[in-house]
Amino acid sequence: MKKLLLLTVLSILFVLGACSSQEKADLVVTSFTDELQEPINKFEELHDVNVDLQIIPTENYTTTLRPALESGEGAPDVFTGEIVYLKDWIEQDYWANLSTDPYNVDAWEDDYMDYVWDLGKNSAGEVRAVSWQTTPGGIYYRRSIAEEVLGTDDPDEVGEMFSTMDGLMDVGEKMKEHNYRLFPDEGSIQPYTNGQDPQPWVNENNELVMTEARLSYFDYAKELRDKQYTALAPAWSPAWYESFVGPISYNVGWDELDEDAEDADKTEVFAVSLPTWGLNSVLKEEAEETSGDWAVTNGPTPYFQGGTWIGMYKDSENKDLAWEFIQMLVHDEEFLTEWVTETTGDVLSYLPVTTKISEDFSEEYLGGQNHYKFFLEEAQKIDASTITKYDQQIGELFGTEVGNYVEGNVTKEEALEEFYNQVENAFPEVTVPE
């Protein structure tokens, strides 16, 4: 009996010993991409420390990290958050309050793009997270096709044509005449459906806000489909990626398709709505072949999509080092200049650097265009006050129902009713119209 007990105890000790024998890092950073690896390498060099970057894939990020933040067990020192749940997280006691001593980040406010700064602030006005980037969106288009069909590939002139929804439809018609499609799918116009007078999805009385501009998304999306301005390649599908490289199969089987035309079952996509990061992580990654043939310009309204904020865990034991790291990442002119110009090309929200580099930026992939300046101007137009924690989920539910209407599965009224039901079901605290 005693021997058995001894054996058990020994084996438990052995297992425990094996677990804790790993070398302990000086700082643990958790994020959902590897984009912080570069800054971390630099930081390790500068401070002679050992930083452990833990990457949790986006789809598991909240479910994996949140329990750790809730309980404090296994929480990292520094962690990032996406716009999708940022508004939820800054209201929780996860990130440390950076507005207090010794950080006093409020003094930095003027150095940042307004909406980026405002989104890191919770309802009590405390800054919980900051960001180095800004992620406004635009419409990327193929220069060669623009030249052929519209007679110009100049971003300003094309932007002028794109500046209203009806303008977009006109370009769509011209594209179709030359067997091109304006967009890969109808979802490409969703960013512009907040209209010229953007309203939050849920107002301060917890009511769902439906506007004329939003309702018009049904009609414009239907028009895009019915008039065959899209290539029927849904966002993030293999066909969607393919459409940035060259012609894709387009076999709708409609009677009016000319059987004799050689390329009747092929079509090429002209443009796509993507934010700043779409350039690096979508186009450059997936469409090397068309490098140099792209340009970016405005759509009917400004918008932004995505974005990563960073802060430190409120109970971190390495706050000093964590703070050093965050400062370097978001507020170090030298580092940020180098990082942006030499590696990422990310559009920064830190104005001292952006004003310096935006004047003579030139992007080879975009045919030498200074997209940096364009995106900075777009970012200035974004108003953080209409952004709510519901935006992502409600936007997706809305997009799905518009899709059902476009496919002809349901009528507009049915789609709208189902949308309201879905919102009520997902967010019982929100009251829906009618």
Added chain:
Amino acid sequence: MAKNNRRAYLFIAPFVIVFLIFNIYPIFLTFYYSLTNYSGMGGIANAEFVGISNYVRLVTDTYFYEAFLNTIQIWGFNFVVQMLIALGLALLFSDIRLKLRGVSIFRALFYLPNIITIASVALLFNILLDWNHGALNQMLLSLGLIDSPINWLNSPAYAQSAVALIGAWMWFGNSFIILLAGISGISRDYYEAALIDGANWWKSFTNITLPQLKPILLYVLITSIIGGLQLFDLPMLLTDTRGAPQGSLNTMVLYLYNQAFRYNNFGYGATLAYGLFIITVIFSAITFRTMYRREVR
């Protein structure tokens, strides 16, 4: 004797401790969650106690009933197809008159789809079933079987059938192996006697094979029901992760997942888990009763 007992407790202790911590404790905690409006954030202590209101919502929730029906429909279709294929193949390979060779090779081949991860299967079929660019439509079009491409994953009926058939494709090999083993276990004497009495193939199938195979069929049925009620990964990954088209792939577990982890309704998610638990208990009770009755007879 007493000493031996104590030692036995020591041996079962690891299991009991793990079971208490990782099974029993969460079961009770989940029940407590289901009585609150916990959002998964800010600690359970700060959540509001709402009594049985989540359960009231559950019994009036049309999305839950829809999810239940979806699950049953997909599982039912999948089971019928899977069993027809598996049983047909098992009969073919066990037929004493045909004496087919290479059973072990086919057994391995049929089982192959089952070892592919569901994520890969979902991605694969997503590409194959793509409306305009998918291989299936391209093939049907060039064969002239259809005039215009069918938007498989946009039609509730097709999408549910797709999930059911993919499931059948993945699992028929598994059922085939079990049924083949069951059929091999039936004594040849019965068949020989039947042959002498002039029974044809159909007569020996319905009067010998099927009755003798009943316990095995029940086993396959029960394991399939338990797995089927938990259907989650394929419907989630095949479309938009929320059960599109038109909620037809919204299964019970997918609905639970989205309520708890997408919309942060942890309390209601816990209630859905209990709803699912009750349904599973009812289904298990029915099948166990059926099995018990057979044994008595």
